[in-house]
Amino acid sequence: MDQYRFGYHPDLLAQFPTLTAGVAFAKGLDNASGSLDAKGLLRAQGEAINVDYASRPISSHPHISSWRAAYSSFGVKPTKHRCAVEALLRHVLKAGSVPHINKVVDLCNYVSMRHVLPVAAYDLAFVSGSVEVCFATGDEPFLPLYAKETEYPMPGEVVYADDEGALSRRWNWRQCDRAKTTTQTRNVLLTTEGINDIQPEAVQAAIVELVSLVEEHCGGSLSWSFLDSDHPWATSE
Numbered sequence: 001m002d003q004y005r006f007g008y009h010p011d012l013l014a015q016f017p018t019l020t021a022g023v024a025f026a027k028g029l030d031n032a033s034g035s036l037d038a039k040g041l042l043r044a045q046g047e048a049i050n051v052d053y054a055s056r057p058i059s060s061h062p063h064i065s066s067w068r069a070a071y072s073s074f075g076v077k078p079t080k081h082r083c084a085v086e087a088l089l090r091h092v093l094k095a096g097s098v099p100h101i102n103k104v105v106d107l108c109n110y111v112s113m114r115h116v117l118p119v120a121a122y123d124l125a126f127v128s129g130s131v132e133v134c135f136a137t138g139d140e141p142f143l144p145l146y147a148k149e150t151e152y153p154m155p156g157e158v159v160y161a162d163d164e165g166a167l168s169r170r171w172n173w174r175q176c177d178r179a180k181t182t183t184q185t186r187n188v189l190l191t192t193e194g195i196n197d198i199q200p201e202a203v204q205a206a207i208v209e210l211v212s213l214v215e216e217h218c219g220g221s222l223s224w225s226f227l228d229s230d231h232p233w234a235t236s237e
Contacts, residue, residue, distance in 0.1 A: 003236050005234070008133045016073075018229075022203050026187065027222075031218055038217050041107070045114055046096070049089055049113055053093055058086060058090060066194070066195055074156060074171075084120065085116055088109060098113075105121060117193070118193055120192075126178050127162050131167060132160075139152065144174055207226070211224050
């Protein structure tokens, strides 16, 4: 596998000095064969979410309020464009469960629900150059997941960006179609992030569990890093 890099622009870290991230690079995965265990984890966690939030709002969780505050700070209304984990939890409460996609996505959704943190996966075969989380210029082309029309972020919006454009919009609100994880994915970038009042230990626990589960269910080899303002970049082995 070629060497890949993921990191944070200094301007972003200046505005969000408490930002932390767990980042993993995986290679040689088997994401095509079925895994009843992965599906079972996803289903069981969905059931737990329905119980946990039967009598309290999702917004009461400190991780959700932390991401809402971050979204508001760069001009995004967090009740209109919800961070990935809040959108996932709301989908579960509305639909009752999360549909099976593939093993990697199922495990990402499981860890996201379990730790109440955004978790993302990008197929590295379709990533061009380094991935940097930064403030958008507004010129980065972005094709939303399963969409057909390209759009562009607002200037100052937080995006994941590579040499070809935006891999996500509004930080972790929506991923692109170009680098979506499929059953054919063999090399993947995995991320989970914390901000504001989210403790670094929570982020580290999430990436450790995700790496362990991907190794167990998909094989391959994985390396992971913990990022913060003092260590803003990770490089694949």
